[in-house]
Amino acid sequence: xxxxxxxxxxxxxxxxxxxxxxxxxxxxxxxxxxxxxxxxxxxxxxxxxxxxxxxxxxxxxxxxxxxxxxxxxxxxxxxxxxxxxxxxxxxxxxxxxxxxxxxxxxxxxxxxxxxxxxxxxxxxxxxxxxxxxxxxxxxxxxxxxxxxxxxxxxxxxxxxxxxxxxxxxxxxxxxxxxxxxxxxxxxxxxxxxxxxxxxxxxxxxxxxxxxxxxxxxxxxxxxxxxxxxxxxxxxxxxxxxxxxxxxxxxxxxxxxxxxxxxxxxxxxxxxxxxxxxxxxxxxxxxxxxxxxxxxxxxxxxxxxxxxxxxxxxxxxxxxxxxxxxxxxxxxxxxxxxxxxxxxxxxxxxxxxxxxxxxxxxxxxxxxxxxxxxxxxxxxxxxxxxxxxxxxxxxxxxxxxxxxxxxxxxxxxxxxxxxxxxxxxxxxxxxxxxxxxxxxxxxxxxxxxxxxxxxxxxxxxxxxxxxxxxxxxxxxxxxxxxxxxxxxxxxxxxxxxxxxxxxxx
Numbered sequence: 001x002x003x004x005x006x007x008x009x010x011x012x013x014x015x016x017x018x019x020x021x022x023x024x025x026x027x028x029x030x031x032x033x034x035x036x037x038x039x040x041x042x043x044x045x046x047x048x049x050x051x052x053x054x055x056x057x058x059x060x061x062x063x064x065x066x067x068x069x070x071x072x073x074x075x076x077x078x079x080x081x082x083x084x085x086x087x088x089x090x091x092x093x094x095x096x097x098x099x100x101x102x103x104x105x106x107x108x109x110x111x112x113x114x115x116x117x118x119x120x121x122x123x124x125x126x127x128x129x130x131x132x133x134x135x136x137x138x139x140x141x142x143x144x145x146x147x148x149x150x151x152x153x154x155x156x157x158x159x160x161x162x163x164x165x166x167x168x169x170x171x172x173x174x175x176x177x178x179x180x181x182x183x184x185x186x187x188x189x190x191x192x193x194x195x196x197x198x199x200x201x202x203x204x205x206x207x208x209x210x211x212x213x214x215x216x217x218x219x220x221x222x223x224x225x226x227x228x229x230x231x232x233x234x235x236x237x238x239x240x241x242x243x244x245x246x247x248x249x250x251x252x253x254x255x256x257x258x259x260x261x262x263x264x265x266x267x268x269x270x271x272x273x274x275x276x277x278x279x280x281x282x283x284x285x286x287x288x289x290x291x292x293x294x295x296x297x298x299x300x301x302x303x304x305x306x307x308x309x310x311x312x313x314x315x316x317x318x319x320x321x322x323x324x325x326x327x328x329x330x331x332x333x334x335x336x337x338x339x340x341x342x343x344x345x346x347x348x349x350x351x352x353x354x355x356x357x358x359x360x361x362x363x364x365x366x367x368x369x370x371x372x373x374x375x376x377x378x379x380x381x382x383x384x385x386x387x388x389x390x391x392x393x394x395x396x397x398x399x400x401x402x403x404x405x406x407x408x409x410x411x412x413x414x415x416x417x418x419x420x421x422x423x424x425x426x427x428x429x430x431x432x433x434x435x436x437x438x439x440x441x442x443x444x445x446x447x448x449x450x451x452x453x454x455x456x457x458x459x460x461x462x463x464x465x466x467x468x469x470x471x472x473x474x475x476x477x478x479x480x481x482x483x484x485x486x487x488x489x490x491x492x493x494x495x496x497x498x499x500x501x502x503x504x
Contacts, residue, residue, distance in 0.1 A: 006256070009263060020248060023464045026449050027250050033447055036408065037398060040389035040481060041419050045346050045400050046378055048483045049307070057310030058303055062197055064313050065306075071202040071283035072191045075271055075469075076168040076184065076291040077241060079208065083170075083495045084163045086112040087151050096148040115496050117147060122499055124172055124180050129153050129160055166211040168291045169218060172498045183492075184215070185222050186294045192230055193302045194287065194309075201233045205291075206277050209240045239280065245273035247464040249456070257461055270450060270465030275473045279440055284431045285312065288470070290424045292492040304377060304425065304488045312375040312427040315344060315480060319369050320433050326362050334358065337365045344480050346400060372438045372477045376402065376470070377425040377484035384491055387422045387471060389481050394445075400479055404471050406452050420481075423489035424470060428477075440473075448472025 002010075002020070010017060040046050049057070081088075090113055094104055105114045120126060133149045140146040155163040162170050168187075171180035184205070191203040207215055215238060223231055246266035249257040257265045278286065287305055295301060322340060325333035342348050349368075353361050378389055387404040402422045432438050448467040453460050467473045491497065 002256070005262065006264060016244065022446075023248050024256070027248070027451060027462055027464050028254065034392045034394035036403070037391040037393050039419050040378075040391060040400060042483065045389055045391060046420055046481045046483055049311075054303075054307045057314065058306040059310070060314055061306045061310035065195070065309055066197045066199075068285050068313065069283050070195060070198070070285040070287065070309070071204055071281060072187070072194065072287045072289065073204050073278065073281065074168075074187050074206070074289060074291050075274055076166060076205045077208040078167045078291065080165050080167045080170055081163055083167065083492060084155055086110070086494065087116070087155060088163065091148075091152055091155060094148065096145050099144075100142075101144045101147050112494060112496055119499055120147070120150070123495075124174050124498065125154065125160070125162075128180065132157070132160060166208060166214070167492065168205070168207070169211065169214055172492075172495070173294060173296050181296065182218065183291050183294050184218060186296055187289070187291065188222065188234070188236070190294070190302055190305075192226075192234065193299070194305050199233060200235055201230075202235045202237070202283065204237045204239065204281060206239050206241065206274055212238065212240075239277045241268060241273050242276050245269050245276060245466065247466070249454075249464065250462040252460055252462075257456065267463060271469045272450070272466030272471070272473050274469050275440060275444065275466070278428075278430070278469070281430065284429065284435075285309070286428045286430055288424060288426050288428060290491070293423060293425065293488075293490045295487065295490055298487070300485055301488045304484050305427075308375045308377055308425065308427045308482070308484075311480065311482065312429065315373070315375070316429060319373070323366060323369055323433055326366050329358075329362070334361050334365065337369070341365075341368065345478055347398075369478070370433065372429055372432075372440065372443055372474070373479065374426050374428040374474065374477055375480045375482065377423060377488070378420040378481050379423050379484060379486050379489050381416070381419055381421040382486070383416065384421055385493070386491075387468070389420050389422065399475065400481065401475060402468075402470050402479075404450060404468050406450050407448065407471065420483070422470065423484075425484060425488060426470065428474070443474065443476040445472040445475035448475055
């Protein structure tokens with residue numbers, strides 16, 4: 001329970017008391033009140049478009065996208081430290097004077113490190129680091145000493161070290177023109193291609209405040225390389241996760257996690273907290289994509305985003321016409337709307353409305369359509385960690401949702417049993433059909449908070465995260481899920497994923 005000191009401390013940092021009490025209750029309840037009906041599949045939740053249809057929708061976006069105030073939103077606050085965990089373990093446990101590299105992975109348990117060593121010359125940063133350590137530390141007596149100093153420099157060097165950087169700022173992507181580029185730079189280049197027909201190209205990064213100066217420095221340096229036209233078109237903005245969204249945690253005995261001074265310890269509350277950042281964006285249409293999902297010099301990613309954008313715009317224009325016809329009592333508007341909902345959202349309301357009057361059907365369908373909607377790309381599930389599309393049941397209603405893997409714990413289905421995976425490549429509308437901002441809080445399922453366990457100072461704690469940005473935070477949006485190419489997705493969980501094609 002919260003004591004008087006807790007209340008005083010919370011008031012001093014302007015924390016919402018109701019929110020803290022709510023987090024506490026949900027942490028102790030640890031119940032997610034929905035059930036999984038089945039995974040979404042082709043024809044039952046997921047649509048597939050032919051190459052010709054996709055090309056037509058790409059052209060539709062190019063034609064109409066310039067009239068829409070669009071923006072690309074990239075969550076980019078993640079730090080890179082986890083990517084280097086196996087290299088950090090090596091530095092902390094290895095004795096380069098008395099043990100050889102071969103002995104280090106002789107037990108067969110260090111496969112990630114073995115891969116790194118075997119392919120070390122193929123990493124984009126290899127030449128820069130080799131040149132640096134040859135000058136500062138060389139010549140080396142043997143390969144063991146070279147590898148040790150290479151890894152130590154990669155992690156810790158003031159200029160070349162990467163362990164403490166934001167993942168977005170790691171120069172780990174190959175380019176046809178330059179060896180070392182960052183995901184940040186390639187996301188900007190992708191936005192310039194995506195919005196090629198617009199006078200203003202807007203991209204927004206949600207970042208860690210401690211990394212702000214590094215982002216600004218790279219922005220200035222990178223923009224100098226762009227054409228004058230692109231420099232004038234480009235508008236880069238940043239936001240940080242509001243500290244008011246930080247959440248509490250519980251110890252194993254159910255008490256609130258505190259520090260040595262009895263102050264409550266707050267943690268970042270997951271990507272669901274970024275809903276606050278999204279709400280502040282002044283755009284009609286937002287493309288959301290994860291920072292590391294980049295394949296340099298590959299236009300399939302841009303074409304796929306244009307396809308998703310074209311499908312969104314075409315569907316939105318259709319919904320606007322349907323709403324207009326429903327409000328005018330056009331005779332066949334009910335049938336046309338039911339058909340559209342069935343085809344686009346895979347929801348059949350025929351039986352539900354079978355005994356309803358025209359007026360009752362009209363009211364129901366207007367309410368159903370008059371909400372935010374999104375178009376989300378889905379790829380075939382290859383076992384990557386994350387979430388996927390499922391049909392869920394809650395309060396006797398069936399919904400098509402993106403479900404996070406942690407939400408599936410104790411459920412009938414696992415993520416591995418899902419046929420599709422959510423790569424976070426989506427287009428979301430932020431304006432209603434009268435060009436007013438949606439009140440996004442109304443379409444969020446607060447019960448879909450994510451409760452999980454972490455280790456803090458060697459002890460297990462239970463942490464609270466807000467409903468995931470594309471999960472419970474968009475629970476009551478209308479969703480169109482479509483199959484997109486596997487090659488448009490990339491996830492860098494470790495530094496070895498830079499060479500993903502080698503790994504596969």
